[in-house]
Amino acid sequence: MDTIGLVQLAELIYNYCGIDYMKNLSSLEPKISGRLKELGLSAWEYCGYLKMEAKEWDTLIELITVNETYFFREENLLDEIKSAILPQYKDRTTENPLVIWCAACSSGEEPYTIGILVEESGLFQPGAVRIIASDINKKVLKKARSGVYNKKSFSFRKMPEGVLDKFFIELEEDYKVKDSIMEMVDFRYMNLLDNNITGKIEKSDIILCRNVLIYFDTKAIQRIVDDFSNILKPGGYLFLGHAETITGMKSDFETIYTQNIFYYKKGGNSLCGSTGC
Structure with a gap:
C-alpha cells in the first residue's frame, strides 16, 4: 500500500x-x-x-472505530455511580431532570446499563432522568436504538444475577431491553470533534466518556475536555476509562479518588439539589 x-x-x-x-x-x-x-x-x-x-x-x-462493549462494564465505577452519585440528584423532577450524557455509547450497552441503575435505585420518578447517548458510528447507533442483543453475544458477559429477568424481554435468539429503560435514552449521531458540539448537547450533570480518549492525541483531548467542561453544570461529574486520565491538563476539574477508582468533578457551585454534590 x-x-x-x-x-x-x-x-x-x-x-x-x-x-x-x-x-x-x-x-x-x-x-x-x-x-x-x-x-x-x-x-x-x-x-x-x-x-x-x-x-x-x-x-x-x-x-x-473500536466498538467492544458490554452491559455492566467496570463494576467498581458503576457501584460508585449507584451508591455515591445518583443519590445526590434524588430531588430531580420531570421539570428539572438529571441529565446524563454517554459520549461514546457504541451499541448501547452503557446507556442502558445506566438506565437500569437509575431504575434499580428507586430514587426517581418516571421522566426525572434523561440519558443522552451519542456515537460517531451510525451502524452501531442503529443497533443501539433497537435495544436487541443476541443471547450468545459478549454483551451479556458480566450481567448481575436477576437483571435479565427484570429488565429484558426474552425473544427466540435475543434479549430486548424493556421499554421503561429504552424510554430514558435518546440516541444521537455525534462527532466529538464537532465545532458546535456545545450547541448540540444540553447542559449535563454527568458525562461518561470511557475508553475513547486513548485514541486521541493531547491536542484533541484538550479540545474535548474543554467541551465537556462547558457542557457540564457546576459540580457535575466526568467519568473516563480506567486507563485514561486528564490529570495535569488545563481544566477546571478536580480529581476524586476512592479505594477502587478515580473520576472528576467540575469546580463551581453544585446544582444537584438540596443534598448538594
Missing part, C-alpha cells in the same frame, strides 16, 4: 474525528485494505473519493 496515500488518509481521519493514526499507520492499513480492494482504489485515490462522496465517511468510521 502506498505510504504517501496512507499518511494523507491518516491526516484526513485526524482532522475529521480526532482519531490519531499518524504514528501507527501499520494498524490503519489492515482496517481499510478490504474496502480499498472492493472499490479498486489506492489509499491516495481513496482520499479523493472521501472528498467527493461524503457518505463514504460512514463506512470508513465503521472500519476504524
Whole structure:
C-alpha cells in the first residue's frame, strides 16, 4: 500500500474525528485494505473519493472505530455511580431532570446499563432522568436504538444475577431491553470533534466518556475536555476509562479518588439539589 496515500488518509481521519493514526499507520492499513480492494482504489485515490462522496465517511468510521462493549462494564465505577452519585440528584423532577450524557455509547450497552441503575435505585420518578447517548458510528447507533442483543453475544458477559429477568424481554435468539429503560435514552449521531458540539448537547450533570480518549492525541483531548467542561453544570461529574486520565491538563476539574477508582468533578457551585454534590 502506498505510504504517501496512507499518511494523507491518516491526516484526513485526524482532522475529521480526532482519531490519531499518524504514528501507527501499520494498524490503519489492515482496517481499510478490504474496502480499498472492493472499490479498486489506492489509499491516495481513496482520499479523493472521501472528498467527493461524503457518505463514504460512514463506512470508513465503521472500519476504524473500536466498538467492544458490554452491559455492566467496570463494576467498581458503576457501584460508585449507584451508591455515591445518583443519590445526590434524588430531588430531580420531570421539570428539572438529571441529565446524563454517554459520549461514546457504541451499541448501547452503557446507556442502558445506566438506565437500569437509575431504575434499580428507586430514587426517581418516571421522566426525572434523561440519558443522552451519542456515537460517531451510525451502524452501531442503529443497533443501539433497537435495544436487541443476541443471547450468545459478549454483551451479556458480566450481567448481575436477576437483571435479565427484570429488565429484558426474552425473544427466540435475543434479549430486548424493556421499554421503561429504552424510554430514558435518546440516541444521537455525534462527532466529538464537532465545532458546535456545545450547541448540540444540553447542559449535563454527568458525562461518561470511557475508553475513547486513548485514541486521541493531547491536542484533541484538550479540545474535548474543554467541551465537556462547558457542557457540564457546576459540580457535575466526568467519568473516563480506567486507563485514561486528564490529570495535569488545563481544566477546571478536580480529581476524586476512592479505594477502587478515580473520576472528576467540575469546580463551581453544585446544582444537584438540596443534598448538594
